[in-house]
Amino acid sequence: MIGFFSKYKPLEFKLQILTKHKICFMNHKCMGQFFIYLFILLSSNSCRKENPIKIKGETKFREYLIDEMEIQEIPAMSVLIFESEEIKFEGYFGKSSIEQDVALQADHLFLLASISKTVTAVALLNLFDRDSFELDDKINDYLSFDVDIPNYSKEITFRMLLTHTSGIADGQALDNQYYYEMDSPVALGYFLENYLKVGGQFYNATENFHDFEPGSEHEYTNSGNALMGLLVEEISGQSFIDYCKQNIFIPLGMTNTFWRLDEINQIIVQPYDFGNSGNNEAIAHYTFTDYPNGGLRSNARDMFIFLSSVAQKGIYKGVRILKESTASQIISPQIPDLDENVGLHFFKMNKQYNLWGHDGGEQGVATIMAFNPGNKTGALIFTNQGDASLETILREAYKLGLTL
Numbered sequence: 001m002i003g004f005f006s007k008y009k010p011l012e013f014k015l016q017i018l019t020k021h022k023i024c025f026m027n028h029k030c031m032g033q034f035f036i037y038l039f040i041l042l043s044s045n046s047c048r049k050e051n052p053i054k055i056k057g058e059t060k061f062r063e064y065l066i067d068e069m070e071i072q073e074i075p076a077m078s079v080l081i082f083e084s085e086e087i088k089f090e091g092y093f094g095k096s097s098i099e100q101d102v103a104l105q106a107d108h109l110f111l112l113a114s115i116s117k118t119v120t121a122v123a124l125l126n127l128f129d130r131d132s133f134e135l136d137d138k139i140n141d142y143l144s145f146d147v148d149i150p151n152y153s154k155e156i157t158f159r160m161l162l163t164h165t166s167g168i169a170d171g172q173a174l175d176n177q178y179y180y181e182m183d184s185p186v187a188l189g190y191f192l193e194n195y196l197k198v199g200g201q202f203y204n205a206t207e208n209f210h211d212f213e214p215g216s217e218h219e220y221t222n223s224g225n226a227l228m229g230l231l232v233e234e235i236s237g238q239s240f241i242d243y244c245k246q247n248i249f250i251p252l253g254m255t256n257t258f259w260r261l262d263e264i265n266q267i268i269v270q271p272y273d274f275g276n277s278g279n280n281e282a283i284a285h286y287t288f289t290d291y292p293n294g295g296l297r298s299n300a301r302d303m304f305i306f307l308s309s310v311a312q313k314g315i316y317k318g319v320r321i322l323k324e325s326t327a328s329q330i331i332s333p334q335i336p337d338l339d340e341n342v343g344l345h346f347f348k349m350n351k352q353y354n355l356w357g358h359d360g361g362e363q364g365v366a367t368i369m370a371f372n373p374g375n376k377t378g379a380l381i382f383t384n385q386g387d388a389s390l391e392t393i394l395r396e397a398y399k400l401g402l403t404l
Helices: 028-048 057-072 113-129 158-162 172-176 188-196 222-236 240-252 300-311 324-330 391-401
Strands: 076-083 086-097 178-180 272-274 280-282 286-288 347-350 355-362 365-372 377-383
Touching: 057 076, 057 086, 057 391, 076 300, 076 391, 086 300, 086 391, 113 158, 113 222, 113 240, 113 300, 113 324, 113 355, 113 365, 158 222, 188 222, 222 240, 240 300, 300 365, 300 377, 347 365, 347 391, 355 391, 365 391, 377 391
Parallel strands: none
Antiparallel strands: 076 086, 076 377, 178 286, 272 280, 347 355, 355 365, 365 377
């Protein structure tokens, strides 16, 4: 069991209610939404009172990053800043493995945690662009089993899944689907059917669902994103992994991006958490059954290509993975009456600089990536420390990008 913070958007400052093992008194079903609102609250506050950090030039920025790594006990950090299709800055700092004294290199792979969700969303929207469904279609018309929120008759739509308004919640069954030094032996479809269907092995009407009518409230959900991955399989007739390869990774030239451990032949950055010993403690590489919501491994250069394609309205170096109109919807408020910062699985991360993207936190990793749709400048920051706070670093990286 990983604990309450598995795959949720990471908290961008340290709360006193948390321990180094990421345990708190709050129900784990609430944490995803709690993090999103807290992140946005902090971003809003930063609009009014920006931290008076003044960094001029790449040299000072590198010094700032090294200082942050020391302060936050981060073993390795990858930072890439871009504008449109051009990399403006990239830096690789620290150790991929402390024990083996391996310096971080550009081709080393990080577990991406929840920013993996953006790839899952784009895979589903790629099918939308092929006229395979409409955003307001009912998902039960495309699944081999029905998903219904207990006590409510309204059915879930694709748009609800993409905006975290479906009512599907993250029960404790998710915590028991982690596998160390191996890929999960449990099929995605088998798990989700038994998690969401009445009478299933992992079904729990109280834990697995929120008590609201679909579409009426916004609650961040990992299992809802995993269901998007299964919908890709059901609609396309391919495995989710193969669909991503054939329609995103291969066309864009993302040769260092993988959903499974058994596909990888290169160095994976070792995940660490800061333990009670006062040192970073290594965590074995792991996977989880509901992998579309956080199990992607990649590096900054590959994910820059992906994020650049979204920033450029669905195209990168002549390769289109989304229609322009669909890419525009991704970064447009979809549920303004509930939350004006929610697009189609992308969030407005910083209001002052209009940064849209996603962040992620898992055991031993923290990640963040975002861009400004107007000037197409953005940044990606990957670390191998589960307690790392990256919001301010993202902001400073973006500000540097404006000067390069």
